[in-house]
Amino acid sequence: MKRLVTLTFFVGTTFANAQTESIIKLPEVTRIKGKNIMEAFACRASVREFDSKELDLQEVADLLWAANGINRPAEGKRTAPTAMNSQDIDVYLINSKGAYHYDAKEHALVLVNSGDYRAVVAGTQQAFAKASLFLVMVSDLSRFQRGEESQKLTWAAMDAAIVSQNINLYCAGVGLKTRPRVYMDTDKLREVLRLTATQIPMMNNPVSF
Numbered sequence: 001m002k003r004l005v006t007l008t009f010f011v012g013t014t015f016a017n018a019q020t021e022s023i024i025k026l027p028e029v030t031r032i033k034g035k036n037i038m039e040a041f042a043c044r045a046s047v048r049e050f051d052s053k054e055l056d057l058q059e060v061a062d063l064l065w066a067a068n069g070i071n072r073p074a075e076g077k078r079t080a081p082t083a084m085n086s087q088d089i090d091v092y093l094i095n096s097k098g099a100y101h102y103d104a105k106e107h108a109l110v111l112v113n114s115g116d117y118r119a120v121v122a123g124t125q126q127a128f129a130k131a132s133l134f135l136v137m138v139s140d141l142s143r144f145q146r147g148e149e150s151q152k153l154t155w156a157a158m159d160a161a162i163v164s165q166n167i168n169l170y171c172a173g174v175g176l177k178t179r180p181r182v183y184m185d186t187d188k189l190r191e192v193l194r195l196t197a198t199q200i201p202m203m204n205n206p207v208s209f
């Protein structure tokens, strides 16, 4: 039975304070924050140096919402567009404590697997494995209602890249570091994230201070 953890003070609250065998309800998104949009574009860059300092839950909440959260609740629509509004992209967060699925409707993190799987996402680029966290974009091809298999893969790549760019711009806007990446140990990641046959890991972004 999964337990719902509701934390009263999110600023300064880290994953170390939250319990791992649980659903972590994220704090409400901060609506006014960061640089203006043109300054964020001016700062956008892929970095190679990441540190392991944990982000607090408010920062994680804002990052996930910017990546692919629901910004129009009446329609259930997202910060990232998708081909035919298929909403095929799921974002998974991987940090030193575990692998979590971002449930956008509940604005919550759901534990998928305990443990430190950052090296799996880093893949052949182990220098990135110490990043505080990774966001992994997974497309579920079964959510495309039409199209040939090759078209679905193209749309999935586009949809994943848009989420990645949301992350890039959010990080630029608030002074966090990131890098869009395709390298990862995809086979192992499929096991860690307990993916079905139609769910494909497409891209990832390490994120840190």
Ligand SMILES: Cc1cc2nc3c(=O)[nH]c(=O)nc-3n(C[C@H](O)[C@H](O)[C@H](O)COP(=O)(O)O)c2cc1C
Pocket (backbone or CB within 6 Å): 044, 045, 046, 047, 125, 161, 179, 180, 181, 182, 183
């Ligand atoms: C689709 C895509 C995939 C990428 N995959 C990787 C990757 O697997 N590993 C990596 O180190 N960088 C990766 N990058 C980052 C690029 O190397 C980087 O964006 C490029 O060098 C330009 O630098 P800039 O983003 O700072 O402008 C990827 C970028 C994109 C857009």
